Amino acid sequence: MKDPLVKTQLFRFVDVLPVLVTDRQKLQHLLEYLSRPPSVESWPGLLSLVSGLLRLPLFRQLLMRLSDRQVRQMGNLFIVGRNATEALPKVLDLRSSGVGFTLDILGEAVVSDEESHHYQSQYEDLIDQLGNESLNWTEVQPVDFSDLGPVPKVNVSLKLSAFDALLDPMATDSSVERLKARLIPVLRLAMQRGVFINFDMEQFSLNSLTRKVFRQLILMPEFKSYRHFGIVCQAYLRSAEEEVREWIQLATERGTPFTIRLVKGAYWDYETIIAEQNDWESPVFSEKWESDQAFESCARLLLGSYPKIEMAAGSHNVRSLSYCLALAEELKLPRNSFEIQMLYGMSGSFKDAILRRKLRLREYCPLGEMLPGLSYLVRRLLENTANDSFLRQSFMDRKAMELLLRRPGWHLERQKEEKKKERKNGKDLKSL
Numbered sequence: 390m391k392d393p394l395v396k397t398q399l400f401r402f403v404d405v406l407p408v409l410v411t412d413r414q415k416l417q418h419l420l421e422y423l424s425r426p427p428s429v430e431s432w433p434g435l436l437s438l439v440s441g442l443l444r445l446p447l448f449r450q451l452l453m454r455l456s457d458r459q460v461r462q463m464g465n466l467f468i469v470g471r472n473a474t475e476a477l478p479k480v481l482d483l484r485s486s487g488v489g490f491t492l493d494i495l496g497e498a499v500v501s502d503e504e505s506h507h508y509q510s511q512y513e514d515l516i517d518q519l520g521n522e523s524l525n526w527t528e529v530q531p532v533d534f535s536d537l538g539p540v541p542k543v544n545v546s547l548k549l550s551a552f553d554a555l556l557d558p559m560a561t562d563s564s565v566e567r568l569k570a571r572l573i574p575v576l577r578l579a580m581q582r583g584v585f586i587n588f589d590m591e592q593f594s595l596n597s598l599t600r601k602v603f604r605q606l607i608l609m610p611e612f613k614s615y616r617h618f619g620i621v622c623q624a625y626l627r628s629a630e631e632e633v634r635e636w637i638q639l640a641t642e643r644g645t646p647f648t649i650r651l652v653k654g655a656y657w658d659y660e661t662i663i664a665e666q667n668d669w670e671s672p673v674f675s676e677k678w679e680s681d682q683a684f685e686s687c688a689r690l691l692l693g694s695y696p697k698i699e700m701a702a703g704s705h706n707v708r709s710l711s712y713c714l715a716l717a718e719e720l721k722l723p724r725n726s727f728e729i730q731m732l733y734g735m736s737g738s739f740k741d742a743i744l745r746r747k748l749r750l751r752e753y754c755p756l757g758e759m760l761p762g763l764s765y766l767v768r769r770l771l772e773n774t775a776n777d778s779f780l781r782q783s784f785m786d787r788k789a790m791e792l793l794l795r796r797p798g799w800h801l802e803r804q805k806e807e808k809k810k811e812r813k814n815g816k817d818l819k820s821l
């Protein structure tokens with residue numbers, strides 16, 4: 390994973406693997422991705438080795454079986470089940486250990502009306518089935534209770550690109566109307582069954598559309614007084630703080646709180662590449678510390694606005710989460726006034742530490758088949774293997790905690806200090 394070329398070739402293989410049916414197809418792709426093209430002189434060590442070994446038939450077979458199994462195992466690590474029946478025992482296990490869940494049906498960017506209708510029905514079935522079953526579940530502390538009252542036991546996350554095939558940011562009004570037509574029945578059912586609905590945030594081109602649909606829906610008279618709606622804010626966006634201020638204003642206008650899940654954002658590579666390709670200014674920060682810093686500033690605004698808005702901090706970064714905990718203490722907020730959210734299958738030891746502190750913890754649990762889940766899997770792979778990732782630096786690179794816990798932007802202060810010293814030394818020399 391340290392070598393960008395090996396990483397790219399492996400990701401390309403993972404990306405296509407679930408649609409390859411026969412061993413022959415798998416082998417052909419393996420050869421294409423892992424064999425050295427004649428034009429490339431400096432093929433990295435691992436790829437050179439694999440490229441040589443691929444000439445041996447036995448090795449080909451072994452590698453094929455192993456890679457197939459590895460990708461499927463990886464899928465099982467991050468995906469809670471293929472359907473609600475498979476997922477149910479796992480989410481009940483989570484609840485019995487004091488952790489809540491939010492279920493997301495895998496799949497995004499549908500390409501036909503039929504497909505979007507299918508997603509709508511799947512979500513309705515999930516809400517109906519779990520909403521009914523949850524009536525028999527015993528309450529779990531602390532995740533089922535916020536300072537403002539009971540919290541739904543069933544929590545569902547959805548992506549708007551799964552609800553309409555023709556989403557077009559340039560045709561906002563028609564896109565918004567079609568989305569609302571699909572979402573109103575889902576929200577209505579969720580309200581009847583007492584289920585929480587969260588709108589996930591996808592790539593920047595859908596950002597303003599998603600916010601517009603959410604805003605219009607939660608202001609509708611039938612939904613206006615329901616507390617259990619939420620949306621995501623991505624701190625890596627240069628516009629994140631402005632967005633948070635708009636949400637606070639909306640919450641004031643609405644009079645009933647809703648939730649903002651604050652995350653850094655999962656599409657950093659995509660946004661950066663698209664902006665470079667088109668010669669646009671990137672909507673996301675270019676330095677990791679800027680996203681970390683923006684996460685903290687947004688958390689300050691959100692926690693500061695409590696109880697108008699409830700915040701969920703979605704992160705695996707101990708510094709970012711500790712900042713939220715310290716801030717809540719500084720603002721004298723009750724311990725259960727906000728939630729911490731993490732991804733299913735990741736950071737077990739961090740989760741234990743959060744539970745020991747009796748904080749509200751929820752896991753984001755994707756549900757579905759491997760094929761529609763691939764974009765999700767590739768995003769997790771990119772995230773966990775990126776050089777700047779907190780998880781990689783703490784678990785793989787074993788960087789010292791005191792380095793990882795430093796304030797974002799600390800190096801700028803050090804540079805300033807050094808410049809000051811240089812200037813002072815220069816002055817001292819002159820006076821000599």
Ligand SMILES: Cc1cc2nc3c(=O)[nH]c(=O)nc-3n(C[C@H](O)[C@H](O)[C@H](O)COP(=O)(O)OP(=O)(O)OC[C@H]3O[C@@H](n4cnc5c(N)ncnc54)[C@H](O)[C@@H]3O)c2cc1C
Binds near residue numbers: 652
């Ligand atoms: C419960 C939950 C729900 C989530 N829902 C969503 C969602 O709806 N939409 C969404 O987009 N993401 C979502 N995410 C994913 C989330 O955005 C990533 O998990 C998160 O960005 C990783 O951040 P971290 O704080 O855990 O780790 P860290 O390692 O501290 O941060 C990594 C993040 O920093 C940012 N970054 C990396 N390099 C740079 C750079 N050079 N310049 C600027 N910024 C950089 C990127 O956002 C990257 O993902 C969710 C995460 C969780 C836990």
